[in-house]
Amino acid sequence: MGGKLWALFFMLTALAALAATFAGPLLGVGFPGDGRAYTTIGVKIDSLFMLILWIVVVVFIGTQLALGYVLWKGAEAATTGRPAQFSHGNPTLEVIWTIIPAAILLFLAIYQMDVWAEYRIKTMIPKANEVVAEVTARQFEWRIRYPQAGKPLGLRPQPDDVHTVNDLRVPVGRSVSINLRTEDVQHSFFVPHLRIKQDAVPGKVIPVWFHVTKAGEYDLVCAELCGWGHYKMKARVLAMPEDEFQAWKKQIAVEQFTDGVTAAAPDSNQTPNTAE
């Protein structure tokens, strides 16, 4: 009699796990924000996630039901005194439960290759992309360097570059790149709402490209342990429409290069130093 209760106990646990999985989003613990990803790759990631989730849920239910069934039957046998079946296995079953999972797993592996290939291999650094900014992580903040409006980003800092701290602005509606660096230890550039994550490795400049689809403010955090202040590397990514982005760049340049004494601010055409 105890045995059947135990079988139920394990089934209830499985049921609770299943319920928690689906109750999560209803309780507000789903993907961050409104649950939608606002980059092109983010949408693909979410749909892959959902595909895997459904496959996993089906397998989970199947396995746990089988487990519950054998526990229940085994408990019955123990009470009725029916002897255990003497069997060393079943080659046919082994072949079946090798081939079917293998097919499913291979399908999963091959199916998602395309997404990764499209975003990180075929076009590791899209040629047409504008590198909008260089993001340099350091303990414990993000320093961002933009080129002067109308100029490409130099690999080394230029005198007319515009700098911000913990405030990355990118245009929406087209794919853009950033160059990711770190000044000290390893960090990771993580924008949960955009499903972007890339480690910043000392000694390397890593290009990261993405295509934000909706204007808005997104949290930028660090996802690689970088010291005691790891948790407080909080910044924002502000995705703005193209024209606003350009206007902002002009305006921030004015703010940065106006010293309050001379009235004239450098226009984008007459920057202090254009030699490169």
Next chain:
Amino acid sequence: MSTLNPSLDHASPHGHAGHGHHELGFVRTYLFSTDHKMIGIQFLMTTLLMMLVGGLFALGVRWQLAWPWERMPFYGDKLFPGEGGQISPEAYTMLFTMHASVMTFLVVIPILGGAFGNLLIPLQIGAPDMAFPKLNMLSYWFFLPAIVCFGMATVIDGGAAAGWTSYPLLSVLRDAAPGSRDAQTWWLFGVTFVGVSSMMGSINYITTIINMRAPGMTLFRMPLTIWAMLITAILQAFALPVLTSAGLMQLSDRLLGTCFFIPAGVIVNNAAPTVGGGQPLLWQHLFWFYSHPAVYIMLLPAMGMVSDMLACMCRKPIFGYKPMVFSMATIAGLGFIVWGHHMYASGMNPALGMTFMVATIMIALPSAIKTFNWIGTMWGGRLQFNAVLLNCVAFVSMFVIGGLSGIFMAAVPVDVYIHDTYFIVAHFHYILFGSTLFGVFAAIQFWFPKFFGRMMNDTVAKCHFVLTFIGFNLTFFPMHLLGIAGMPRRYADYLHLPYLEHLGPMNQFMTYAAMLMGSAQILLIGNFFLSMFFGPKAGRNPWHANSLEWFAPSPPPHGNFDVPPIVYHGPYEYSSPLSGDKDYLPQTEYVPLAQRRQVDAH
């Protein structure tokens, strides 16, 4: 088959009585013992103690996550008087670093290899002791300095601060963090000591299993525990030197001024720029080249032991013995080529992610085969619902969850999002705690009578199981959801981030569950020590099991067997038609050849 087997000469009853183990003094019996059982018990006691220490670290972490910056009750004022009883961010970093380091290097790896490997290998293959008893003793005595080193790494400079993965440059540059001054050096010494200790163990296990099997113990008559230990020992022998040498490289970067992992021109905390020429990613490759196989080192022995216990508790032969062996070997083989899945977001060439993804996803296949075979073993069995079986079923059930959540991480694009979030934390706790530790709880209960001669209390063990199981699931299942919500790991405070601020109540709930789980371990400790002295006496074979250890007296004397065992068939002949009026057929019980052929044909 076992031409080198000395057991026939050594294990004869009068032969061994002559050696007179009772003449050994206290020190040689309990401290510097060369008896594999005593060494196993030493490892078991030490690792269980370390499990408590690691668990207390974890509760500190959970306290901070539930109520960031609140004064910690009971010990806050004593441990952090300078901080007003709060856990400071540095202390929090130390807590999760040492929790993971202790649990990995001082609990899970040594409790499987050191404790159960030592206890079970000679007995299950019918050998009088390990092949190299002194080496075996040394392996324990290399383990103790590791504990001292990790202890130093906990207290010096506020504690090691680079996580158990010890990624450079945080771990290498002395100015990168307070804990990267001398604490990190102690940490690296600790890892070196456990590495040497495990290496001695694994060489010993491989030699013993290959050379010292009893007559008739062919490879495919070995219990799955022994197969698992053999495969694990091989894994360890090939993977561990990589970690040890990587650790030495990191030590020399820190102490001798080399630059294996340090690129040029890095300025940390206004210190002088580094000279450089090294590459931080190299550490990640070397570290995971060991630490991914280490995941299987931390799992395979438990898989083997659970297979043995399930067959016994279901009174049924193991379903698909050879598929079980081959899938363990496949897991071990594939385990060597999947390390890159820890590095999808690391700046490694993205194209490499593809190969690692395929290998990683395919490693789910042998895991699935094993799961189906365990269910097959229970199917049609006559289940004895005691604490051993319950913990074993928990192992299977939790392994399903941990295995399935692994598929999300194997997928490169999805992993890019959930990497370094709580989803990962949930996943590996389902494997390391949900599977391995429930397997270990079962194994303690199952083999306790063999080594202490007394039974553990089943009712208390069941209470311990239920509380731990419920506490475990309530603590770790919600972590999947936290990960999907984008909560990064290793954060001392997440509530100041707008997109995470609604997660406070959930974290508090998980901390209550963790406290429940932690306090349930009192039942285990109490049951363990009280049973050692007051439990009902067990005979040689209280579970009516087949394998050779149950043929020896409980507890077995020095030299193990009073009658040298000869093996006639595999260890899983439960409910065999040949077994007569009992439902088990010990490996030593002679069955005429013609009848044995009939059984083999089954």
